[in-house]
Amino acid sequence: MAHPELPRIVFNGSALDIESIVALAEQRAVAVLDDSPAFLSRIQAGADFVARLLAEDGVIYGVTTGYGDSCTVVIPPELVAELPHHLYTYHGCGAGAYLSPEQTRAVLAVRLQSLSQGVSGVSVDLLRGLVHLLQHDVLPLIPSEGSVGASGDLTPLSYVAAVLCGEREVLWRGERMPAAQALRASGMQPLKLRPKEGLAIMNGTAVMTALACLAWQRSDQVSRLATRVTALNVLASAGNAHHFDESLFAVKPHAGQQRVAQRLRQDLASDRPPRNEQRLQDRYSLRCAPHVIGVLEDALSMLRVWIENELNSANDNPIIDAQGERVLHGGHFYGGHIAFAMDALKAAVANVADLMDRQLALLVDARYNHGLPANLSGAQGARASINHGLKALQISVSAWTAEALKHTMPASVFSRSTECHNQDKVSMGTIAARDCLRVLELTEQVLAGMVIAARQGLALRQRLQPLALTAVLQSMQQQLQDQVPLVEEDMALDGVLRTLVAAQRQRVWGLYES
Structure with missing residues (x-):
């Protein structure tokens, strides 16, 4: 018990x-x-x-x-x-x-x-x-x-x-x-x-709604971790914190987008950051991170209402009104709200996976990472020639991202007429929820790869120049150093990836109070 x-x-x-x-x-x-x-x-x-x-x-x-x-x-x-x-x-x-x-x-x-x-x-x-x-x-x-x-x-x-x-x-x-x-x-x-x-x-609708509750919680963690990883990647790639300026975001009032920008300012201590005169604008995967993650943030706010309405509903048929002494025949078993919620959520989550994949592609490429080694290899001297850093990890992250994007085709539009045409319009809500969980699984793997890359990139940047990290990023960096080895010699990373995926699901990192 x-x-x-x-x-x-x-x-x-x-x-x-x-x-x-x-x-x-x-x-x-x-x-x-x-x-x-x-x-x-x-x-x-x-x-x-x-x-x-x-x-x-x-x-x-x-x-x-x-x-x-x-x-x-x-x-x-x-x-x-x-x-x-x-x-x-x-x-x-x-x-x-x-x-x-x-x-x-x-x-x-x-x-x-x-x-x-x-x-x-x-x-x-x-x-x-x-x-x-x-x-x-x-x-x-x-x-x-x-x-x-x-x-x-x-x-x-x-x-x-x-x-x-x-x-x-x-x-x-x-x-x-x-x-x-x-x-x-x-x-x-x-x-x-x-x-x-x-x-x-x-x-x-108990199965689809149960899966939706779990998917919502995991999606919230995806949003928070993607924001924290973006902050680390801004520092690792010598990016521009002024892209998250409060006055800039005040003129586009999507609440989720503003919340992500505020979290990035908090992480980077960048209320009024100076401009980088060598590079006024970063590429979209950094500059537009609040806009991409913000869609997921706003979706979470909206979809919570839908999921909790379904959770707190009577959704069988018929409904028994004992007080009014009536039997009410209807269709409350129809899971359309959950189906749409899960189709929307999986698309928003997959877009975050794609954002992370793009950040990683820039971070490992010596043409775009502003002075870091190719593939974020930590090897130095003669041994650098035989070591490959995160080359294969970037390939795997790209594969997981592609599969996540593939699963975003909406299930809710694939209604089938079943059961002698009695059930002639159905929701496919459970399929949508299962698809959403698969997209989340793949996105959590992408984020695990990004955590490894952010930890690696930050350490390599600090070899080049001192970084003034906020207390919250210092804490995060210490946690990652304890969990993720610095890749200097080529090593298999599958065990580390599994550990980091589990850490996300267990919500072990303190990621923003609001």
Whole structure:
């Protein structure tokens, strides 16, 4: 069970933010269900209303009818109880890599948050089951492929429903095992889903929204690290800090762009820097860095609202209005906002990767790096002839950048008509989110390469001339010197790259307070 001293995140229908989901995904917080009578009675009222409708021969989609195109098929009363089992069973056709443990925890938390809104007609026991999976880290093995993003993430979420019922497989305590075994060992009895509960678990946007929360957090780190690396590269390449002048940016009021320029001024102590009379203007990858990174910054501000709106929504179908005694059939499972958010975010992130790639191309080229050795080689004397510095690293960074750019084709425009044309307009939100995570993975590799280059370039510049570093850059330089060796003799850098990618995801560097 999760550590009792960790912060508690209470699920009671109140709004949560992206950081709460990320904290649960990273096991820095514990999920708990509100045990107040008011909340529990509100949840139970929905389940009781569904039960009463069934007793009165009411018609409810997915409860007394088949699913999707089969909504005209009437389910005999004696078979209604079996229907949830059939729903998650026939959706057991996922493929591809399994979601990571962090992604799976996020999925469980996001689905729990949606059902905690109290309009899905589910029982308290179902919510407690999801909480149990999170608290005891019983993680359904969820294939990442197979969702078109409406009716929600049906196929991947079927693996959550099945595990709650003791079926399929989980990851528990580092081992893959049957769900029934893990539930038994962790102290939970398998559920028997009530009418509507299978649909409530599966017919929603939990997978795409969970991945979007994780993507947002990683994208925020990309923006911050790209800004810090740019500051280091300005110094390493003898660039011009006056490109980030406050008065200059005051006349173009994009908030994200201004924020990046302010961070660069903070790093470079350049409120009113002198002009470099030998070179009035640097190339775009330095001069326009706030404009490129600023797009990502502004996208993050806008997309946070979209992602958190989806996170805090009830997004299954039908919605159960127990107080008004109505069953509302609609399409809240449609993940269009998340799809667009992820398509936009991956494009903004990939553009930052391209910016870093361009900075590196200048930094390693003796024609453009203003006095540094070719390929940033640290070798000196006769040995310089056989050493190649960061030549291959620049090639790899270029390859990762190209692949990231390739993945920016929007997924949200590739709607397919599925399920006998019932699902004839779908969001592709989960594919967009997976693409965004792949772009982030590649961009984090690009940034890892850039960190190596910035550390190398700064050290080589300091061989040529003394540099007055601000305290924050001195601290960053010391951290990098501790993590990244100076490349004087040719060496394999793959291990260093992996360490730096992990450091980004763990957010080990203090990168700006605002």
